[in-house]
Amino acid sequence: MSSGVSRLLQLLAGLSFLVVLHEFGHYFFARLFKTRVEKFYLFFDFMFPFSGLLNFSLFKIKKGDCEYGIGWFPLGGYVKIAGMIDESMDKDALAAPPEPWEYRSKKPYQRLFIMLGGIIMNIIVAIVLYGFIFSKWGEQYLSLNKMPYGVAVDSIGQSIGLKSGDRIRGVDGKKLDRFEQIPLALILHNENGTVEITRNGKDTVISIPHGIVDKIIKKKRADLMIPRLFAVVDSVGAVSIANTAGMKKNDSIIAVNGQPVQFWDQVSVMIKGNYGKPLTFTFVRNGAIDSVTATIPKDSTFGTYYPPRSRYYTDDSIRYGLFDGMARGFTYSWDQFIVYVSQFKLFFNKEVNVNDSLGGFGSMAKMYAPVFDWKAFLLMTAFISIALAFMNLLPIPGLDGGYVLFLLFEMISGRKVSERVMEISTTVGLVLLLAMMVYFNGLDVLRWLHLKH
Secondary structure, three states: OOHHHHHHHHHHHHHHHHHHHHHHHHHHHHHHOOOOEEEEEEEEOOEOOEOOOOOOEEEEEEEOOEEEEEEOEEEEEEEEEOOOOOOOOOOHHHOOOOOOOOHHHOOHHHHHHHHHHHHHHHHHHHHHHHHHHHHHHOEEEOEHHHOOOOEEEOHHHHHHOOOOOOEEEEEOOEEOOEHHHHHHHHHOOOOOOEEEEEEOOEEEEEEOOOOHHHHHHHOOHHHOEEEOOEOEOOEEOOOOHHHHHOOOOOOEEEEEOOEEOOEHHHHHHHHHOOOOOEEEEEEEEOOEEEEEEEEOOOOOOOOEEOOOHHHOOOOEEEOOOHHHHHHHHHHHHHHHHHHHHHHHHHHHOOOOOHHHHOOOHHHHHHOOOOOOOHHHHHHHHHHHHHHHHHHHHOOOEOEHHHHHHHHHHHHHHOOOOOHHHHHHHHHHHHHHHHHHHHHHHHHHHHHHHHHHO
């Protein structure tokens, strides 16, 4: 199975799981307050958002007053609650006087819980998933105190003002303890952001230049920097310049063109600065010093691969029992919610090209691991659950947050929003959501076409 297919299947499974539980949240509170639920669907049984177009189901079964089914239009899902204007836009049922079992007959606080049910369920799901992950696998991270040789940075890291070998201590005056915290801290830095580092044994502060956020977002965060690694060959490409030159696994490179080197980032600098020129690599093999000479064409690679960081760095690991794991799941869910809100604010940051940060299902699929792994799958699904909770909380008609906004207005003013206003706003909101979906997925298509050419 290709990595693309694997990611798409994981996205489909993760989203389907989350959608069903989100809708169950609405369903649960509706039933709790004795409100009739007429439909419970994964996906839509019509051409969203046009409820009267192409109405059919892939599967459905009727139990009591409710029809449970799977629609043909693979986007989200819905519960049809009696006496409510929703995705189904069933206005005929609202022409008759309200019945006791209908949504419109319930007290405002009950309707509020019904509308918040999906968001509440998404948050609970995230807490439980994270809690399960911490209980089963614990929590692993690389402590910055265990990185005596600092980090190796790429061109973007250098444009910030960092150098390979810097030991990063904090961002914007906030101390960082873990290596994994660095990329996100740089993305979310303050307007006049700073990076606190130790360089050559001396503490100093670097001002983060304007426009760096967009560069980091365009590049994968994980590639921004890595722990500094010794220039020891872990493997050699079967068809490569290094193989032809005679390099072998476990060779320790100590000089390039007579210039002493100790780390892979130093070797990379020498290669990039001498494309097309002969390079002499001096190395130690089995206690003896030897050398090879090779010419590397521009934008090519030598063909040697450095070892995993686990050879030189030991991650800290925290083990949790079931209850401690669930408690950590709660705090971690809150942390991730704050992170997502902070990332959402970047859309209003003048430094950021919004289109580079947006995407549709293709971009979401790429967030999953190329090869299925339970821990990675559950971590990403939990994060998407947090994202769905936040997005549904936005005060956009058609989303849960839009209904909540109208309910809060009613609870504060004592005046109920007219059904005509609800109908028009919901229609506009649903069309807007469809347009956004088309636009976001269109960006993915354009990126794919750009890569193909």
